[in-house]
Amino acid sequence: MTTTGTEIVSTETSANQRLPLRGWALELARRWNSGTYSLFILHGNIFDVFPVQTGAALSYVPLKAFLARRIFAEREFLLFYDIGDGLTFGSGEMQKRFFEWLEIYDQVERTNFRVQGPPKDLIRLAPLLRRFFLRMTEEGKDWRGITLIIDFPEKLVPAAEEAGASVDERMNLVTLLKWAASPELRKMDVGVLLVTESAAELHADLLQNPHVAQVRIDLPDAEERLRFLQSGWGEAMAGGKAFAEWSDFSAKELASRTAGLNLLRIQHLLAEAVHNGSRVTAEVVGNGKKRLIEEYCQGLVRFKDPKPGVSLDLVATHAAAKAKLRELAWLITNQKTEVLERGVLVPGRVGVGKSFLIDCFASECGLPVMEIAEFRSKWVGDTERQQMRILMTVRALGPVIVVVDEADAVFGSREGGDGDSGVSGRIFAAFAAHIGDSSLRGRELWVAMTSRPDLLAIDMKRQGRFGLCVPLFPAQGPDEVMQLFVTIAGVKKVKLDEQSLSYLRGVVGNRPLTGSDVEAILIRAKERAVLSRRDDDVQQTDLAEAVESFIDPLDPRLLAMQELAAVLACSDRRYLPESYKNADRGLLRDEFEKVKS
Numbered sequence: 001m002t003t004t005g006t007e008i009v010s011t012e013t014s015a016n017q018r019l020p021l022r023g024w025a026l027e028l029a030r031r032w033n034s035g036t037y038s039l040f041i042l043h044g045n046i047f048d049v050f051p052v053q054t055g056a057a058l059s060y061v062p063l064k065a066f067l068a069r070r071i072f073a074e075r076e077f078l079l080f081y082d083i084g085d086g087l088t089f090g091s092g093e094m095q096k097r098f099f100e101w102l103e104i105y106d107q108v109e110r111t112n113f114r115v116q117g118p119p120k121d122l123i124r125l126a127p128l129l130r131r132f133f134l135r136m137t138e139e140g141k142d143w144r145g146i147t148l149i150i151d152f153p154e155k156l157v158p159a160a161e162e163a164g165a166s167v168d169e170r171m172n173l174v175t176l177l178k179w180a181a182s183p184e185l186r187k188m189d190v191g192v193l194l195v196t197e198s199a200a201e202l203h204a205d206l207l208q209n210p211h212v213a214q215v216r217i218d219l220p221d222a223e224e225r226l227r228f229l230q231s232g233w234g235e236a237m238a239g240g241k242a243f244a245e246w247s248d249f250s251a252k253e254l255a256s257r258t259a260g261l262n263l264l265r266i267q268h269l270l271a272e273a274v275h276n277g278s279r280v281t282a283e284v285v286g287n288g289k290k291r292l293i294e295e296y297c298q299g300l301v302r303f304k305d306p307k308p309g310v311s312l313d314l315v316a317t318h319a320a321a322k323a324k325l326r327e328l329a330w331l332i333t334n335q336k337t338e339v340l341e342r343g344v345l346v347p348g349r350v351g352v353g354k355s356f357l358i359d360c361f362a363s364e365c366g367l368p369v370m371e372i373a374e375f376r377s378k379w380v381g382d383t384e385r386q387q388m389r390i391l392m393t394v395r396a397l398g399p400v401i402v403v404v405d406e407a408d409a410v411f412g413s414r415e416g417g418d419g420d421s422g423v424s425g426r427i428f429a430a431f432a433a434h435i436g437d438s439s440l441r442g443r444e445l446w447v448a449m450t451s452r453p454d455l456l457a458i459d460m461k462r463q464g465r466f467g468l469c470v471p472l473f474p475a476q477g478p479d480e481v482m483q484l485f486v487t488i489a490g491v492k493k494v495k496l497d498e499q500s501l502s503y504l505r506g507v508v509g510n511r512p513l514t515g516s517d518v519e520a521i522l523i524r525a526k527e528r529a530v531l532s533r534r535d536d537d538v539q540q541t542d543l544a545e546a547v548e549s550f551i552d553p554l555d556p557r558l559l560a561m562q563e564l565a566a567v568l569a570c571s572d573r574r575y576l577p578e579s580y581k582n583a584d585r586g587l588l589r590d591e592f593e594k595v596k597s
Contacts, residue, residue: 018070019053023224024217025071032191037213039180039192041153041206043199044217044392048262051227058231060263063195063217067149076144077136079129082151086120087129101132122156123168126175137188145189153194154201159384165203173203180211200384200426219262219396226255228263237267238274246273247280257285260303260397265292293370297389300375303368310363316487316515317480318357320575321346321470325361328445332365332399337442341468343435344445345407345461347453347569348472349562350554351516354449355405357472362401367445370394371403374410376427383423384430391434398443407448408455428457435465451562453569454592461569469575471566474517476577478509484518493536494522500540507547521546557595564592 021029024044031037050066052059061069064080068090072078077098078090089095102114105128119125129148137143150156156172158165165173179185179192199207199214206212220228229251238246247270249257258266269288273280286305293303312322312329331340346354362369370393375386394402404410411431412424435446448466450456460466475481482505489496496504508521522538524546529538552559567580568588580588 019051019058021070023221024215025050028215029071031213031215035186037180037211038182038185038190039176039194039212041194041196041199041202041212041214042217043196043214044388045219045262046195046197046217048217048220048264049267050263051231058227060228060231060233064149064151067193072147074144075147077146079146079148080151081122081125081148083120083122083155084152087118087125098132101135105131121168122175123171133185133188133190143189145191147191147193149193149195151195154196154198157203157206159201159203169203173205176206177209177211180206180209198385198388200388200430219260219392221396222255222259225258225261225263225266226252228266229254233267234270237271248282249280249285254280254285257282258289260293260393260400261289265296268292293393297375297393298386300373300386301390301393302371302373304359304362304371305368306363306366307359308363310360312357312360312364314487314491315353315357315360316483317475318353318472321357321472324468324470324575325357326364329361329365332367332442332445335442337399340442340445342438342441342444342446342464343460343466343468344447345453345456345466345469345569345571346447346449346472347469347562347566348449348451349474349514349559349566350451351514352472352474353515354472355403356515358401358403358447358449362403365401367399367401368397369401369403370397371405372410373405376423383427387427387430391430394434394444395440398440400444402444402446404446404448405450407450407460408452411448411457411460413457414459428459432459432465435460438464452565454565456569467571469569469571471570471575473563473566473577474512474514476512476579478505481505481509481511481513481518484513484515485522488515488518489522492519492522492526494526494538495536496538496543497540500538500543503540503543504547507544517550517552521550524549561592561595564588564595568592 020026024042028040028042032040046063049060049062050070052061052066052069068078072090075090077094079094080088080090089098099114102118106112106114113119113128118128133146136146153176157169157176160169162170176192176194185191194202196202199216207214234243234247234251235241243249243251247254254266254270258269261269269285269292270280272288273284278284290303290305294301312326315322328340328344331337346358348354359369370390372390375390376383394400412428414425414428414432434440446466448456448460453461453469456466461469475484482501485496485501485504521543525538525542526536528542528545529535532542567576567583568585570576573581
């Protein structure tokens with residue numbers, strides 16, 4: 001550290017000697033070299049591989065090896081600790097010197113650590129390490145510092161309420177906080193690095209301490225993925241064959257198509273295809289990427305690539321919403337992202353077609369879609385870990401459309417829930433901070449769908465998050481009802497003659513039907529035709545029976561409440577049906593409260 005005139009690494013290394021640091025590694029080096037911190041938290045994509053250059057050769061190694069060979073290669077001592085293996089060393093020479101000192105310590109303190117080995121629990125090991133640090137700094141003038149890397153620190157100081165923490169956990173927390181604040185450790189050039197996948201799994205006192213520096217490892221960007229694919233690993237994996245012999249794509253094209261994956265998962269995807277005799281095609285990459293992303297997020301998201309030939313033309317009714325979404329699609333395809341919204345709120349009663357509309361919009365934009373569902377877990381720390389993985393993947397995927405169904409339940413509220421130790425509040429705060437990040441404008445378009453926009457926290461509905469609200473409504477009048485029947489009949493391959501259409505207009509034309517209602521009626525009519533051995537020959541009698549037997553099982557008061565909630569959430573009267581455009585909003589609120597009660 002700069003307090004002793006040493007640096008862990010030069011941040012301006014020439015490329016012919018070693019790869020220059022970038023991203024998280026450069027941030028870690030600069031903050032370490034500042035000499036103002038003794039304790040660092042390294043979190044995020046910690047299970048990936050990272051580049052190390054030896055001469056002209058470039059290899060990819062796990063994080064621990066990268067830290068040892070690239071970041072802390074010049075340190076006097078490099079120590080590793082976790083509660084499974086206890087204390088280990090960066091080299092045999094370091095271990096030898098430590099045990100030589102330990103023999104002297106045993107003689108003075110009348111202990112037997114040289115034979116038994118250092119203690120495995122941090123409470124007993126910490127005083128021993130402090131004595132070792134102090135002794136080593138006294139030995140010579142060419143001191144190069146000590147780094148202690150602690151793996152799985154969430155097992156030592158987990159995020160928990162103070163009353164629920166064990167005595168050992170409290171003592172571990174106090175030890176780490178004292179190390180973080182110790183001017184003595186900074187003077188001795190001793191640094192401690194905690195490596196965890198999710199920083200939220202660590203105790204809040206540690207995360208909020210001003211003496212603790214946090215550095216996040218993001219998923220690799222396009223440049224890092226391209227360097228990995230051009231490093232020669234692919235050809236070596238394929239038995240020396242060039243890219244063109246086993247892949248439809250060049251390294252540059254693959255780097256673009258594998259956004260959202262870390263390097264290790266890219267390695268798995270390509271190796272699985274090649275070793276099973278499959279050529280790396282668009283289908284192989286698309287299916288493999290979908291599977292790996294969903295595995296990484298533990299099945300709590302769905303990833304979809306845009307479908308060719310699908311557009312908003314397939315959506316019946318919703319003319320105002322389609323017009324606005326087409327404007328957004330034009331901005332995206334023409335890269336006018338500086339004026340693009342960060343989020344779009346799409347409220348509407350159940351069955352009104354929110355999901356289908358957004359699927360068609362995403363395909364028209366040509367962007368992939370990540371759908372986020374309810375991801376909360378009953379296990380301590382699991383919810384925050386899953387959110388971290390989801391947001392990190394979203395950030396790396398961009399440009400992408402992120403769809404959140406049942407948004408009021410997924411986002412939660414700032415107040416959180418009773419008895420959840422503040423998890424809901426932290427989840428809400430992380431979502432709000434990410435969606436409100438203006439630097440991500442144009443890379444991520446968030447779409448929140450809900451039938452109860454009134455339950456969505458007001459923080460989320462402000463400008464800069466979900467300030468644009470485009471509500472959806474059932475069919476408004478006979479023309480829209482018939483548009484729904486014609487469009488859905490074409491998709492379901494049900495032929496409707498003029499006589500059937502005239503019957504439908506007269507009988508159900510004035511009913512506020514949704515797409516799901518119309519689909520149910522047509523499927524029932526087709527079912528009756530098939531059972532009558534007429535296959536696809538749906539007649540007017542089939543439709544009449546389906547219409548007469550159809551009952552919407554949903555509570556009309558509930559549907560009315562959801563529709564009023566959508567009207568009150570709307571941000572522009574142009575998106576409202578004529579019946580609501582000039583309505584008194586005060587009266588609408590009164591009616592909503594009356595229906596809700």
